[in-house]
Amino acid sequence: MATKTKDRAETSAAPAKAVNGTAPLPEAKLKQIYSTMLKCRTMEEKIRILFKQGRFSGNYYAAVGQEATEVGCAIDLRPSDTIAPSHRDFIANLIKGTPLNLMISQIYARKTSPDQGRSSPAHCGYAPLNIITPASTIAAQLNIGTGVALAYKMQKKDDIVMAFSGEGSTSLGFWHEAVNFAGVHNLPIVYVIQNNLWAESVSVKLQTKVEDLSIKAQGYGIPGITVDGNDAVAVYRVASEAIHRARTGGGPTLIECKTYRWYGHSEIDPAKYRDPAEVEYWKSKDPIPFMENYLAKYKLWSDDFKAQILESFQKELDAAIEFAEKAPYAEPEEALDHVYSFSIRDRELNRKTWTPTVLQK
Amino acid sequence: MATKTKDRAETSAAPAKAVNGTAPLPEAKLKQIYSTMLKCRTMEEKIRILFKQGRFSGNYYAAVGQEATEVGCAIDLRPSDTIAPSHRDFIANLIKGTPLNLMISQIYARKTSPDQGRSSPAHCGYAPLNIITPASTIAAQLNIGTGVALAYKMQKKDDIVMAFSGEGSTSLGFWHEAVNFAGVHNLPIVYVIQNNLWAESVSVKLQTKVEDLSIKAQGYGIPGITVDGNDAVAVYRVASEAIHRARTGGGPTLIECKTYRWYGHSEIDPAKYRDPAEVEYWKSKDPIPFMENYLAKYKLWSDDFKAQILESFQKELDAAIEFAEKAPYAEPEEALDHVYSFSIRDRELNRKTWTPTVLQK
Amino acid sequence: MPLITYIDAINTALNEEMKRDEKVFIIGEDVGVMGGAFKATKGLIEEFGPDRVIDSPLAEGVIVSSSIGAAMAGMRPVPEIQFVDFVTPAMDAITQQAAKLRYRSAGTQTCPITLRICYGGGVAGGLYHSQTNTTWFAHEPGLRVIAPSTPYDAKGMLKAAIRDDNPVIYFEHKKLYRSIKEEVPSEDYTVSLDKAVVRREGSDMTAVSYGYTMQLMLQAADKMKSEHGINVECIDLRTLNPIDHDTILNSVAKTNRVVLVQEDHRTLGISSEISAVIAEQAFECLDAPILRVTAPDIPAIPFAPTLEKFYMPTVEKIQAAMERCAQY
Amino acid sequence: MPLITYIDAINTALNEEMKRDEKVFIIGEDVGVMGGAFKATKGLIEEFGPDRVIDSPLAEGVIVSSSIGAAMAGMRPVPEIQFVDFVTPAMDAITQQAAKLRYRSAGTQTCPITLRICYGGGVAGGLYHSQTNTTWFAHEPGLRVIAPSTPYDAKGMLKAAIRDDNPVIYFEHKKLYRSIKEEVPSEDYTVSLDKAVVRREGSDMTAVSYGYTMQLMLQAADKMKSEHGINVECIDLRTLNPIDHDTILNSVAKTNRVVLVQEDHRTLGISSEISAVIAEQAFECLDAPILRVTAPDIPAIPFAPTLEKFYMPTVEKIQAAMERCAQY
Ligand SMILES: Cc1ncc(C[n+]2csc(CCOP(=O)(O)OP(=O)(O)O)c2C)c(N)n1
Ligand SMILES: Cc1ncc(C[n+]2csc(CCOP(=O)(O)OP(=O)(O)O)c2C)c(N)n1
Numbered sequence A, B: 001m002a003t004k005t006k007d008r009a010e011t012s013a014a015p016a017k018a019v020n021g022t023a024p025l026p027e028a029k030l031k032q033i034y035s036t037m038l039k040c041r042t043m044e045e046k047i048r049i050l051f052k053q054g055r056f057s058g059n060y061y062a063a064v065g066q067e068a069t070e071v072g073c074a075i076d077l078r079p080s081d082t083i084a085p086s087h088r089d090f091i092a093n094l095i096k097g098t099p100l101n102l103m104i105s106q107i108y109a110r111k112t113s114p115d116q117g118r119s120s121p122a123h124c125g126y127a128p129l130n131i132i133t134p135a136s137t138i139a140a141q142l143n144i145g146t147g148v149a150l151a152y153k154m155q156k157k158d159d160i161v162m163a164f165s166g167e168g169s170t171s172l173g174f175w176h177e178a179v180n181f182a183g184v185h186n187l188p189i190v191y192v193i194q195n196n197l198w199a200e201s202v203s204v205k206l207q208t209k210v211e212d213l214s215i216k217a218q219g220y221g222i223p224g225i226t227v228d229g230n231d232a233v234a235v236y237r238v239a240s241e242a243i244h245r246a247r248t249g250g251g252p253t254l255i256e257c258k259t260y261r262w263y264g265h266s267e268i269d270p271a272k273y274r275d276p277a278e279v280e281y282w283k284s285k286d287p288i289p290f291m292e293n294y295l296a297k298y299k300l301w302s303d304d305f306k307a308q309i310l311e312s313f314q315k316e317l318d319a320a321i322e323f324a325e326k327a328p329y330a331e332p333e334e335a336l337d338h339v340y341s342f343s344i345r346d347r348e349l350n351r352k353t354w355t356p357t358v359l360q361k
Numbered sequence C, D: 001m002p003l004i005t006y007i008d009a010i011n012t013a014l015n016e017e018m019k020r021d022e023k024v025f026i027i028g029e030d031v032g033v034m035g036g037a038f039k040a041t042k043g044l045i046e047e048f049g050p051d052r053v054i055d056s057p058l059a060e061g062v063i064v065s066s067s068i069g070a071a072m073a074g075m076r077p078v079p080e081i082q083f084v085d086f087v088t089p090a091m092d093a094i095t096q097q098a099a100k101l102r103y104r105s106a107g108t109q110t111c112p113i114t115l116r117i118c119y120g121g122g123v124a125g126g127l128y129h130s131q132t133n134t135t136w137f138a139h140e141p142g143l144r145v146i147a148p149s150t151p152y153d154a155k156g157m158l159k160a161a162i163r164d165d166n167p168v169i170y171f172e173h174k175k176l177y178r179s180i181k182e183e184v185p186s187e188d189y190t191v192s193l194d195k196a197v198v199r200r201e202g203s204d205m206t207a208v209s210y211g212y213t214m215q216l217m218l219q220a221a222d223k224m225k226s227e228h229g230i231n232v233e234c235i236d237l238r239t240l241n242p243i244d245h246d247t248i249l250n251s252v253a254k255t256n257r258v259v260l261v262q263e264d265h266r267t268l269g270i271s272s273e274i275s276a277v278i279a280e281q282a283f284e285c286l287d288a289p290i291l292r293v294t295a296p297d298i299p300a301i302p303f304a305p306t307l308e309k310f311y312m313p314t315v316e317k318i319q320a321a322m323e324r325c326a327q328y
């Protein structure tokens, strides 16, 4: 339990080197982290434009600004590991490998989406890669993920679960029940709190009296650590240690990533409740240039490298948008499907009328 | 935040002197604590006999063995303070001053009970003294109590709330929501966990991975302390400090009292899941002789003193039992009362039938 | 009288009640600095301060339970649940505490709270921002459950609820917020929490609904008149618990035919209870089967427009049922 | 065939299913070392160990949600809620997750759990150990809800539920646990989760109930025969969601009279839905009002014996309704 934190000083955000020595990560991994962050950013900025253009309806919850957190945590997960995403973790799909055509179909609520257009945009899951289709209910995915971890343990697998939640989610009773349960049963799960300081319009100061949310781990007897969520390498190292612990029977970890969402809670939220200076401060801590500098230091980055990633991803993305825009909606009656393992179509569509079978008595 | 505990060593149970110097409490207070504990014990042992004799039905949840905790915490509360009791805190009524006739009427579910026989025995509240009538739902009283504390703060009163819960209750989401909320709003409330090691048949080891439950306070940014729940003086000092803090705007405190229930979860539970040696160990730590020794050390105790308390209380108790046994049950139709602020009797008892008002068209 | 929207009616009622009685306070997610997800509480934190307009932690359980406790201690809390889809964490507080506190204490402890809950679909909200869930609470004696469908009622019933001594669940339909306007008195007034109301008189058929579909039902009734000369008496239920049986049964005694309309899915929606009451207490009055226009029995409103449209009751679907009823 | 009680039937079914399929496990409060508050899981921890019979923390939410997740990952969890009065903390897990997971993932993610819930009154349990609350779940498409009333069904339906691919809520009535015995096969068998069953044939009247009151209804029917020569057809609903309409409507088409019996309070109990279905789909078949025998609309069963007795349906109350129905 090397990362178990005892007091505030230690739980503060710390760059990668402070966590686990100074040896840099393999070059390929560093580049993969960077390119994935870049793709996430590109995709979400594009989705935001599509929304503003009215090309899909509903809403979208961008994680722009939080890419280091999501990528640093999830980049190494196996297909057989489970991700339990919240409303803000659409990009978890990109990281884990959900085909882009399917993801954008989700945004457009088309029949070709993994959920055939049932959930709201951004609420994307993908069964083949074990990404739980999220409800909107806060913390629900984390609670279900805890059950998946229970199964993994029972099945003696070395797969693990990574459950994302926002700092607002920590106030909810279910969150507590799940983390406490994981502690008792020493489950293979990593709880990642993306503390972006706001839950819709509510400041973290009104959520809880504590400053570093990883201290909550102490109430459950599990390791907790706070990390700079805008430093992908730091996040990666912290997450790697937690994932390793979970995989090897060491039980759950609570990671708090301090980060920030650049935009409103959703695309219809002008986020006037925030001080513009706060937004500017966090934009200046943009995780992507931060990572570029880091890579550059090791001569792993160039404008060209970036341009190449962007160019090929843009193509993929444009193709996916075209695919989704051309895809059909589900047929109206399909609303009746997948309620149960059996069909209810006949029951709902053909209601019979009874007449007396015998003469009046 | 003098009692805020930083690590395990400090949160361990500690006798009174370790908490707040060595000055003994006023003699009258010490005697009052003792005599109240004795009355609680006497009453509950009597109620258990009455149950075994089949003189009332339902069930009873005795706090025998936990008297130091309850008395030490609640003895100094004002009538205008609120107690939020759980199923095991029937004796909170005795401590706060609910008339014995009414309490025993509750046991007998008579019309003369504060709830007119609606709740199960042991679920006793008393509005004039601000004792919340408990639901059986675990932690519910604590959540409602938190709302009372919110009102007290809004109303700028210096009344406080004391909310009891068992260690099992701490696993429930609502518990977490309430304590976290009290932290954010700095409410005048004292949360007392009576950790009696068992929640029905479930060991505290299966409830949570932590050893000293007061550490959970850290997740809410409030002071937490663990105290020997069988040492009434220690409990009293810890509680006094917490009550004082709450009264003077210092916010909530979480107190864990380590204690033990001697008997089964309820009168129908033989408690076979416990090691008899464990029971014996805790019986040897009986808070009442412990207090007798303490008093004796200061020459405040004698057989005679005890006999006097018992004699007069026995009389009171016998009279209350007689009162209750002679009291009537509510009339059947009274089941329809107090659903709303208005009566539903007419609606429920006199259902009308309609016939067509005009000729057929 | 000013012409105002449904949501303005709510906002005004809150404002006026907070002025009238300093025991009234608001608590919920985003009710403060943001003025509510739909702006129902807009401007209130500026006027009454953060002690009376509390941005709560993300925890519906304690939003309601803290209100219950505060109400016990003399306050008049008006907690808010942002979407009924997220009311589940407060299920214990609502059904086991608020609904039963008066009963379990034989009337000695009470909790006059007014829990505002935003509900309803037809706004591309998808599975978790469109639910109805009125049944859970209409089924609980001890709760008053109301669901106004007009700005006038929205204001008058909210004021009455806040002054009422019982726990009231106030269902406000998000599709109504800005879709209808009505002239609403600036003076203080309240609307009874006990009574359904006849919105449109008619002798040929009784139709009953609440919330958004009440408005659709009125439109369908107009078409029945203009297209078939059939006079549909339209009852706005308004109160879902306890239900005003008399207004409905008096109407059925007159019309002998019934169409019930609800946005909720079919099984155990509010219409089921109304149907059962009629079939039991006004059987002689019936000339035709009691028809229900409801959503299909699927878990919630799916997001895609084709699917949502299939789900929602419409004027056409209601009119078709009225025609079937008339022709029977 | 051995003569066994309802609770033995449950215990045997659990034991057999755990032997048959190692993916089956149990989780709940006191299910392990204590063998359950009523001993439904007695002996299982000794036989299958604490990894498959998990004494959970006191947290109904995670009892159900961890089961949902485990089921997604291939297990067959059988979580238990000790008393339905305490199911509220699991309301989100049950209604928003279990009921909607298959739907929201278009069938790609499913959670075959069997949630056993102990319910019902008449045992001096008081307000918080006697509730019914079946409506909350019968109202939720996506859930199967079953409520066996005999030992044979208790065993066969529990086995079917565990093998079923849908989330099933299994309501077991505490008053039935030890009050009835029946011959139950030792061999493996299952009972359909789709069908109501005619427990007693009759041509004069249809009576429908479930759970404990099903047994009372049969007794009342016997009295109707012996005292009045009236043949009451008794239907045991068994499945509360989705309800088997055909069995009921076929019977009503034959008898033309209906009495519905439920232990739950009146408004929006299961009988309301059955009444509405009949009034809509078999109106022509009705010769009399559809009568409901229910508890009054009060928040829960009060403790004192006078009050509990007033609350509970009895053979006498049921018979009185049958007589009224026959005389109409
Ligand atoms: C139980 C529940 N209550 C309320 C909501 C409405 N809601 C959606 S997101 C949100 C804020 C979430 O904040 P946080 O957990 O910090 O995540 P973030 O949006 O910042 O990523 C709220 C209140 C919900 N979805 N579920
Ligand atoms: C929400 C809820 N779940 C389950 C129960 C059943 N139950 C009653 S008491 C109890 C154990 C309580 O343990 P603890 O909190 O330690 O209190 P103690 O009985 O030891 O005083 C349980 C599980 C309940 N009353 N409420």
Ligand SMILES: [Mg+2]
Residues within 6 Å of the ligand: A166, A167, A168, A194, A195, A196, A197, A198, A199, A200
């Ligand atoms: Mg946040």
Ligand SMILES: [Mg+2]
Residues within 6 Å of the ligand: B166, B167, B168, B194, B195, B196, B197, B198, B199, B200
């Ligand atoms: Mg305990």
